[in-house]
Amino acid sequence: MRIKIFFIGLLLHLCVSAVAQKASQFKGSLIYTLGPDTSSVGNFELNGNKFMLTVVSMSPYVNVSKLKGAFFPDGQLMYVEGNNYNPARGKDSLLYAYKLNYDKDTTIIETRSKNRISTHKYPVKIMVANNLGGDALVFMPALLANFAPKRVGDSVISSHIVFNSARKFIIKKTGDRKLLLGSSVMGMFTIFLDKNGRMQSVDGIGTSFNIKGTAGKYLNIDSVIASNVKQQQLHPRLAIINKLDSVKTTINAAAVKIIYSRPSVRDRVIFGEVVPWNRIWxxxxxxxxxxSLSKPLYFNGKELPAGAYSIFTIPTQNGWTLIFNKQANIWGTEHNADYDFLKVPMLIQALNEPVELLTFTIDAADNNGGVISVSWDKLKASVSFTTVP
Incomplete structure (x- = not known):
């Protein structure tokens, strides 16, 4: 009887192990779009704790990142190695190679190019890093979804290496088939899962990337690379660049300067999609x-002291809210409401002609005052200020 129980138990153990192993063996593809354009395509594969990624970026030229590695049981990175290259350049196409190892409570990332080797150490385990190859960062969610918590409301916390420092990285289960995944710099991606818990689609609107993704079957990635290289040679793409710009003026001895990056419309639906309504932007x-202000400005009688501030808005269909935040030098997704200093309403108006590049203006007005405006696509939002109380 005991022998029979033993073999039944062994059989159950093997069945459970087989199911667990099957659950962590899968592969597929992910296609990201930026507005009407495909921005990147990649294959992902997970076999136990080992994984592989091949990511093909499309703009402005075809760039490929290939990496392989292994996770710890909780989804944090144990080791990674890979390279990034330009397939159109032949034998000289390798741009850089990289390695990651976790050893003695430290994550070590080494990057090699033709002329330089750089090594950085971080006293944490991590799940993602910006310096592990091109667009590979936004393909990791397809693998990391496998390590999401099982209960709705629970979270997994790790780190994201960016700007040569570790930022908190989170995977939170927000629904039976829904996850939030990301960091303050990366932004929060919404992951939609199928019935098996695999990524089905991803919404990255409002993140640093403003992309959407759809998962599918494993692709012949060599054919994807070859066809895109050919397409690039026939029809060269323009680089997607958010132009850095500034505007400044002096009103009643008060110098006012705004420094900002200018995204383009690029045939996208901006307000309500790229810029969601009722959300911090x-x-x-x-x-x-x-x-930056050399002297105080006054908005509806409320003082904004001299100094530097970051600017955020909350666009709605009926009007906008302009927010001045005391953290002046931060990444655009790192808004922290604890540092909000002043909020003022903005008026909106429809434009007859669309504005392709987002544009700030500062115009002088009567009574020692002025108007700050931001225009993009077919909308303009404005707020008045004075230089005296």
Whole structure:
């Protein structure tokens, strides 16, 4: 009888192990779009705790990142190695190679190019890092979804290496088939899962990337690379650049300057999609838009003291709210409401002609005052100020 029980137990153990192993063996593809354009395509594969990624970026030229590695049981990175290259350049196409190892409570990342080797050490375990190859960062969610918590409301906390420092990285289960995943710099991606817990689609609107993704079957990635290299040669793409710009003026001895990055419309639906309604927006691209004042300004009688502030807005269909935040030098997704200093309403108006590049203006007005405006696509939002109480 005991022998029979033993073999039944062994059989159950093997069945459970087989199910667990099957649950962590899968592969597929992910296609990201930026507005009407495909921005990157990649294959992902997980076999136990080992993984592989091949990511093909499309703009402005075809760039490929290949990496392989292994996770700890909780989804944090044990080791990674890979490289990044330009397939159109032949034998000289390698741009850089990289390695990650976790050893003695330290994550070590080494990056090698033709002329340089750099090594950085971080006293944490991590799940993602910006310096592990091109767009590979935004393909990691397809693998990390496998390590999400099981209960709705629970979270997994790790780190994201960016700007040569560790930021908190989180995977939170917000619904039976829904996750939030990201960091303050990366932004929070919404992950939609299928019935098996695999990524089905991803919404990255409002993140640093403003992309959407759809998962599918494993692709012949060599064919994807070859066809895109050919397409690049026939029809070269323009780089997607958020132009850094500034505007400044002096009104009644008060110098006012705004520094910002200018995203373009690029045939996208901006307000309500790229810029969701009723949500904090960096009001620009990349680093947070920054305003500097040599003297105080007054908005509806409320003082904004001299100094530097980051600018955020909350666009709604009926009007906007302009926010001045005391953290002046931050990335655009790192808004922290604890540092909000002043909030003022903005008036909106429809434009007859669309504005392709987001544009700030500062115009003088009567009574020692002025108007700050931001225009993009077919909307303009404005707020008046004075230089005296």
């Amino acid at each position: 960096r009001t620009g691209a990349d680093a947070a838009t920054k305003i």
